[in-house]
Amino acid sequence: MDKLWLIIKREYLTRVTRRSFILATLLTPLAFGLFFVVAGLIFQYESDDSRRIAIIDEGDIFDRSIKDEENLYFKFVDTDLETLRQNFDDFDYDGILVVPEVKDVMSTRHTVYYYADKQPTLDIEALIRDRVRGQMRDFKIDALQLDPQQLEALDTRIELEPEPIDDESTDASKLTGAIAAGIGGLMGIIMYIVVFIYGMMVMRSVMEEKTSRIVEVMISSVRPFQLMLGKIVGVGAVGLTQVAIWAILIPIIILVSSLLFGIDSSAQMEMAQQQPGAATLNPEDTEAMVALAIEEFQSLNWWVILPMFIFFFLGGYFLYASLFAAVGSAMGDDLGEGQSLTIPITIPVILAFYIMIVAIQAPNSSLAVWSSIFPLFSPIVMPARLAFSPPFWEVALSVVLLAGTAIFFVWLSGRIYRVGILMYGKKVTLRELGKWMFYKD
């Protein structure tokens, strides 16, 4: 037991103290923060490109109260178009907007003309169209003698409020779906990344020990299984450490950068909604939604979700890391040949990822249910389903199967590993690996 612990400690400490690890662990949250800040700044950025626009309102559509935007100034002029165009350089305008009169009030199209020596940028174009549309609407309401208030009443926003059948079930709100999907997706992605990065780290370590020949010295002191297991646990601990640090640092950095730079998400959403085609949400609605989201988030059953996530994290990691160790032991000095052996391991992981994406949209579909129980997929699919409160028996079954399969694979990989690490120069196929399982000790 002490020897196993010595190995775990070495595998952990040599990686955690490495400069590349420290940099990656600290820089990634910073990169997140930076991205957040830059994205925020970009959204908030308003072009300092100022434009002065002369408006020739031929049909008298505007009510002259058009507000100037920042950097965009509107001036109503009575000068005729030709004069303006010929003396364009003398005047201090960037563009001339000609709004023809409305021939047919019922027509749903109206063309306005923008004269300028420079193409109007998208944001100016959008702004102008938006303003004109607004003015047209008011003009038509007037012309058709419609009641503005009645028109407002036409548009009803529908809100769906989910209610449970029996009173004991938790009352979900309309955001549950979105929140759960978000969390589920996040957990699935973390699992996917961990399996690939840390699983591959185990494989590379095994290969390095073979190439540098230290492995023979090692197994003259410890059993091969101890070496393999110590490596898997040590590297797993490194992974957990990194994920834990990120889980703490990233939210802190996002929070700090929001406060420091005065960016808040509701302002971002406001900017977003002013883009053409954005859904019309009121700022008040946005804030209410954020508050509801936070409440939803907090009401999720974290006492169950977190331990379960940790369990699936560990189970999935052990299952895949041991397979990577077995494959690593089979690779010789020729790295190219052995690469193909990693394919049977990576395919289930990738499949599981795609299934997870389906599962967060339809968490109770057969595909989601069975994939969250099947041990090769469950480490990625089940955590995604956890936020949707799946039935207890499904989770329990998945846990039992994963635990059993992980233990079995660790044992199986141990048998392959102990033969592979001393085997050099032999061409290794999956069949060969299969034979090694049965070699006598």
Next chain:
Amino acid sequence: MSKPILDIQNIVKTYEKHVAVNDVSFEVPAGSIFGLLGPNGAGKTSLIRIITTITRADKGTVFLDGERLNSRHPEEIGYMPEERGLYRKMKVGEHLTYLARLKGLSATEAKTKISDWMEKFGIQDWWGKKVEELSKGMQQKIQFIATVVHEPKLLILDEPFSGLDPVNTNLIKDEIHSLRDKGMSIIFSTHRMEQVEEICEHIVLINKGENVLEGKVSDVKDRFKQNLYELTYEGELPDGLLEQATVISQQPGRLTVQVAEEAESNALLRAMLDRGIFVKRFQEILPTLNEIFIRQVN
């Protein structure tokens, strides 16, 4: 007669269809330097791996110091494989401590013993350096320390001098002798016979997985000697002097003869002296282990 440090009995080891070790038995006397010899592919490494508990024999038993080989024995054995290897990115001191602790030493014991060894080799400065910063010769010294630091009963060195320059070779050779003098038993495995002659007291010769020859070096040489003698002298050899002997080579002042019986060599010497020839050297030529080796494996 003290019990042998290692008693190999009827070991058989097969890898798929290939019989690597075919019913091999021998004993290694305690406190000796023992040569495990044989050509490449003879089965030496397979045997060594069985002794060091890395692999298990299909049949047969190994006794270490009278005890059946078990999982506690790795701590009493020091093994330096032919293919050397260390963790390149680890620091020397840290690495040696790690290996020492895996052999059962406590952290403090390990550090003390390692410092002593590094001082003995004059390499204390290397404690904080990474292994990859060292030259190959340095790395082998480090690996040697790792092999002996836990004061094992039995030391197994597989081609320990390969890749070493003459200075370091001598250093290690001296260490081997000094360790033997302190009571350690040492198995030295090689296919380089000239190195064996200089160091080993007992040998076993393995070929194609079988024990072909074993015993004390002097006894083995005696067994295979061919009664060859070399003489260097001044003067003219009279005719008829060499009738009884078979002349192997003759040059002015130097003669190599083979006699039918040992005693005849001295008779020849006496005859030469009587005839007034000034003999400068008279020596039996024993076969080298290399010659014995070649004769046996062909």
